[in-house]
Amino acid sequence: MSAKDIISAYAVAVPGKQSQPQPGLDKDIDPGVEYIAQEYWDNDGKPHLRDYVGSGKLQGKYAIITGGDSGIGRSAAIMFAREGARGITFSYLPEEEADAKHAANAIKKDGQCEVNALAINLQDEAACKKLVDSHVQKFGTISILVNNAGKQLICQDFDKIDLANVRSTFESNILQMFAVTKFALPHMKRGSSIINTTSVVAYAGAPNLVDYSSTKGAILTFTRSLALQLAPKGIRVNAVAPGPVMTALQPASRDAEEMEHFGVGTPMHGRAAQPAELGPAFVFLASPDSNVMTGACMHVNNGMHVGGS
Ligand code: NAD
Numbered sequence: 001m002s003a004k005d006i007i008s009a010y011a012v013a014v015p016g017k018q019s020q021p022q023p024g025l026d027k028d029i030d031p032g033v034e035y036i037a038q039e040y041w042d043n044d045g046k047p048h049l050r051d052y053v054g055s056g057k058l059q060g061k062y063a064i065i066t067g068g069d070s071g072i073g074r075s076a077a078i079m080f081a082r083e084g085a086r087g088i089t090f091s092y093l094p095e096e097e098a099d100a101k102h103a104a105n106a107i108k109k110d111g112q113c114e115v116n117a118l119a120i121n122l123q124d125e126a127a128c129k130k131l132v133d134s135h136v137q138k139f140g141t142i143s144i145l146v147n148n149a150g151k152q153l154i155c156q157d158f159d160k161i162d163l164a165n166v167r168s169t170f171e172s173n174i175l176q177m178f179a180v181t182k183f184a185l186p187h188m189k190r191g192s193s194i195i196n197t198t199s200v201v202a203y204a205g206a207p208n209l210v211d212y213s214s215t216k217g218a219i220l221t222f223t224r225s226l227a228l229q230l231a232p233k234g235i236r237v238n239a240v241a242p243g244p245v246m247t248a249l250q251p252a253s254r255d256a257e258e259m260e261h262f263g264v265g266t267p268m269h270g271r272a273a274q275p276a277e278l279g280p281a282f283v284f285l286a287s288p289d290s291n292v293m294t295g296a297c298m299h300v301n302n303g304m305h306v307g308g309s
């Protein structure tokens, strides 16, 4: 499928040439990113957009979301608020102040939810503890922990892989999950939910992302093993494996030519997803709708786990 064959209700379904420095800002993505409006197909067989509507699935809950300033984490945060969450703590990197402000406003606007936003680098173990301590001080308990922060750095040629980049990718993507989860667990009760963001590349592999895809494989196994350990305590642990999604992470790691038509050719819809199409999976895994699910992974990736990447 080529870009011109894509049928979508989103105003612009395919990105043009663009690149950004790390960590990337959503406010600089062209076309803009959609957090709330979802594409749906009416009986007329045509796509339309409608805003996500909550139904009290997370009434009175308190969540920590890492990387909630932008992309998938921001969409999950806004939808949690629409589902009645009462307090959300999210982390972001100091360079992402602008996105964090937009995210905080959207979360507050869309619910009765208080926001606690922290500019921290999760590569620092003390920062992981600060995130949890700050949340507990403000909200008292953790009902949902979304381990979502992550970054990717492209390397086409393994001979040239930068080992400092490998280390920082492992620190940013998986090692911090151990730290945040360790500090969070004493504050999580029976019925709590942990959701980890992995990726389709954990299954399909990615030739230019050997280190990143390895962290995503580790996150998958982290999810399964921790789920078994925490099941007797009544705490569920699941993962979401996105395929290509239009977020800052992509133009921050790819060159302009590579970003042009990013996501074109996926089996379902032939385009990358918008963050608004990922948020509902997090709502489902956070809520009692998934009461008997643990150690599982939801594939929200346009069919790429079966169709190749
Ligand atoms: P994003 O750039 O909007 O969000 C990632 C966030 O991670 C950043 O906003 C940043 O705040 C945070 N982060 C990264 N390194 C950090 C560090 N060292 N300390 C603290 N925070 C840090 O991009 P996104 O696509 O929404 O990413 C969310 C998750 O989804 C990531 O784990 C990513 O690997 C995963 N994912 C994304 C895609 C995609 O195509 N966008 C596909 C599969 C998986």
Ligand code: MG
Residues within 6 Å of the ligand: 023, 024, 025, 026, 069, 070, 071, 096, 099, 248
């Ligand atoms: Mg960001």
